[in-house]
Amino acid sequence: MAKTVVVGGGVYGSAIAWGLASRGVEVLLLEAQTVASGASGGPGRRGVRANYRDHRELPLMARARDIWPDLHETLGTGPLFERTGHLMLIERKRDLANAQARIDLQNRHGISTSMLSADAVRDLEPGVAPSVIAAVHCPGDGVSDHTATTRAFAAKAKEAGVDLREGVRVASVTERGGRAVALETVDGDEIDIGGDLLLFANSSVRDLVRPWADLPTWNLALQVLVSRPLSDNPVRHLIGHASRTLSLKAEEGGRLMISGGHLGHWNPETRTGTALPEAIAANVADAAAVYPSLAGLEVEVADADHLEAESVDSIPTIDRVPGLSNAFMGCGWTGHGWAIAPAVAEMVTKWALEGLRPPELAPFGYARFGGRG
Ligand SMILES: Cc1cc2nc3c(=O)[nH]c(=O)nc-3n(C[C@H](O)[C@H](O)[C@H](O)COP(=O)(O)OP(=O)(O)OC[C@H]3O[C@@H](n4cnc5c(N)ncnc54)[C@H](O)[C@@H]3O)c2cc1C
Structure with missing residues (x-):
């Protein structure tokens, strides 16, 4: 079976890898350091907040608020979410x-x-x-344990057959005939892509897609x-x-x-x-x-x-990579990508499997920035 590659072992990469593998896709998940070492890890908990969220993210948040209360049961862990208001x-x-x-x-x-x-x-x-x-x-808002949740998604992904490789930093994407066909790592290794490529490496996505798209994002240490x-x-x-x-x-x-x-x-x-x-x-x-x-x-x-990518209009880009028919990207969460993650991961998984962009993701397309692509 063709191997789909997910780059980034944060909440997005781990949840998407699990979603795809549990539907029968053979998945390789590449993480530069360790799972939850980026924005999805670190001290304290993350806010799961609809209040004052950008209006384009409210439909995502409405779905996420259905998922959060029972997510620990789905992932087989102790409670992860607390509804504090x-x-x-x-x-x-x-x-x-x-x-x-x-x-x-x-x-x-x-x-x-x-x-x-x-x-x-x-x-x-x-x-x-x-x-x-x-x-x-x-x-209805609350807080959740981001590190535990991300590790739980990664554990479920492994249980579903995902080949998780930590300590693998991707340097570039190789294109042939309008498809992403391989990845080159910083150590000079080449990794073939047989299926789709999902670039959810937060602070690195801008550099990885640069040959095909100019993302107006930058990285901040919050x-x-x-x-x-x-x-x-x-x-x-x-x-x-x-x-x-x-x-x-x-x-x-x-x-x-x-x-x-x-x-x-x-x-x-x-x-x-x-x-x-x-x-x-x-x-x-x-x-x-x-x-x-x-x-x-x-x-x-x-x-x-824990680096986070910010976007010029404060909402993420979640889209196919222009010019790479089998590649998707997600980044630019601007400090509020945690709360919506379970909903967005579910939608991206569906998009990759069925080929149709879920309507809730339409506002996050790359075309909104105009220019190249
Ligand atoms: C301090 C802080 C507080 C926050 N508070 C909130 C909050 O209260 N509410 C909220 O909704 N959101 C919050 N956020 C935002 C939220 O945590 C992030 O948007 C979300 O975790 C992003 O998930 P991710 O999987 O895209 O990124 P990450 O968790 O950063 O995962 C990306 C992974 O990719 C790996 N990687 C990077 N480059 C490469 C490469 N070249 N090759 C292979 N792997 C690579 C990294 O090591 C990393 O593990 C906060 C963020 C921070 C930093």
């Missing part, structure tokens, strides 16, 4: 009109969302600062902080903020995860990231401005070791 906190009056528009839009997509008054916010989050005047509440255990962690929900670079999640042992988009420094030689003191201080200061009891919080882990 998401609150987007608002401190500025000028953010209220935007909030109302999002509430209306999300409800139209079947994602139950409401505006909370200042008092109602305090019923749910008693520790917020007096400056918080309202919040947008999305009770920072995550985890606090030392707090005697009284004030954060009860998944928290976002309408005007600060801030995301908060309660973690096990009274710890708090603080993220939201501050950046670390990436060293391309060593392929490692380092959190920067000024970004750590800024993230902690924002957290304490919104939850005053967090003033003086001590950071236990500061991580910026």
Whole structure:
């Protein structure tokens, strides 16, 4: 049987490899380091959030919210998802009109969302600062263990017969007659492709498809902080903020995860990231401005070791590779590709098997950027 090759052992590559193999496709999954060493791994948990998501991703999120609660049963693990609800906190009056528009839009997509008054916010989050005047509440949102989920997808993929090879970094794609026929690795090995090629290597996709497409994406080392255990962690929900670079999640042992988009420094030689003191201080200061009891919080882990590709319009590209009739690509998740992953992986798998693009993926086509391809 022709061998399909998936590049990237993150959540996307692992879930797609499993999806294809469980439908009888012979799959080789290539990962440069180890499974879940990229954006799908690292400390803390990831937000599974429909609230304030780009409108083009809401249909994907609606499907993902059907999958997440029972995913652990499908994958045969302990619980992976916790429904905490998401609150987007608002401190500025000028953010209220935007909030109302999002509430209306999300409800139209079947994602139950409401505006909370200042008092109602305090019923749910008693520790917020007096400056918080309202919040947008999305009770169906939650958090999930990204590392465990990604490893579970990879384990299922292996169980379904996927040949998983870690430590194999793909350098380039070889084309013949409009098809991807082989991959060359950085060690100079050549790997034949008999079936499809699925490029879901996040930070590397742009370089790998460069001969055929100019993806307007770039890589960022997003920072995550985890606090030392707090005697009284004030954060009860998944928290976002309408005007600060801030995301908060309660973690096990009274710890708090603080993220939201501050950046670390990436060293391309060593392929490692380092959190920067000024970004750590800024993230902690924002957290304490919104939850005053967090003033003086001590950071236990500061991580910026997990690259993510950002896209010029803040939504991913999920498409065939122009000029390679058997190749697909997915990247540019822009810091919010986790929550939609089980739904997108399911849709890409169906597309590869049946040859028809699922309509929900139409907004993510490469043609939206114009130009070459
Ligand atoms: C700090 C941080 C916080 C985030 N928070 C959230 C959140 O709260 N909610 C949310 O929805 N999303 C969040 N995201 C985004 C989400 O985690 C990512 O969009 C998602 O995990 C991407 O999955 P992936 O499989 O495409 O990429 P990755 O997990 O990066 O997997 C790609 C894999 O490809 C491998 N690879 C790279 N190049 C090559 C190559 N040349 N050859 C072979 N293998 C290669 C890498 O080693 C990597 O393992 C966050 C991301 C980060 C970094």
